[in-house]
Amino acid sequence: MILDLNTISYDFMTDFNGPKRHFPEPFYPSGLFDKDKPQNNFGPESSEYPTLTLPCNLYDERGNKISDGFYMVVLSDDLKYLELYQSNILRARVKVIKLVEKMYTQEELNEESEIINKLESAKRNKKLKKYREAEEELIGFKQRAAADTYAEIEDSGKGYYLLKYKHNGKTATGIIQK
Numbered sequence: 001m002i003l004d005l006n007t008i009s010y011d012f013m014t015d016f017n018g019p020k021r022h023f024p025e026p027f028y029p030s031g032l033f034d035k036d037k038p039q040n041n042f043g044p045e046s047s048e049y050p051t052l053t054l055p056c057n058l059y060d061e062r063g064n065k066i067s068d069g070f071y072m073v074v075l076s077d078d079l080k081y082l083e084l085y086q087s088n089i090l091r092a093r094v095k096v097i098k099l100v101e102k103m104y105t106q107e108e109l110n111e112e113s114e115i116i117n118k119l120e121s122a123k124r125n126k127k128l129k130k131y132r133e134a135e136e137e138l139i140g141f142k143q144r145a146a147a148d149t150y151a152e153i154e155d156s157g158k159g160y161y162l163l164k165y166k167h168n169g170k171t172a173t174g175i176i177q178k
Helices: 013-017 106-125 128-145
Strands: 051-054 069-075 081-086 089-101 150-155 160-167 170-177
Touching: 051 150, 069 089, 069 160, 081 170, 106 128
Parallel strands: none
Antiparallel strands: 051 069, 069 081, 081 089, 089 170, 150 160, 160 170
């Protein structure tokens, strides 16, 4: 009988130490790799909507419990509710009792339209450098317009909390029971 040793491979260490495991990285004494440590190397994506911290459990208009924690506050599309999201899951809806929309000045509207015209002109003329400059200018304009975005909760002293919200020129106020 002729054996070709190039095709037959047998790990003799299997017999002595149990099955030999082949891992791509050696074991650490603690059993954890540096990449497995519980820390965020990259933060979560930022949201354009304001974040609210609830210090205690509250109840919405239907009597549903709103647990304490961090919430992203979004004004609904029909402008009737302030929606509280936690981990992108709708947790509560608060009815809007007051809504004010900002009137933009003609200067702000002209500035935005001028930037958009620069952007479209650079795109038509295929000028990459001018397109990027106009894009950065538009982003800066939108950031300045959204700089006063906030959500906060105030105790009215009358058995309810006021939820105040401001984003993209819309200011809304809702009521949450104690």
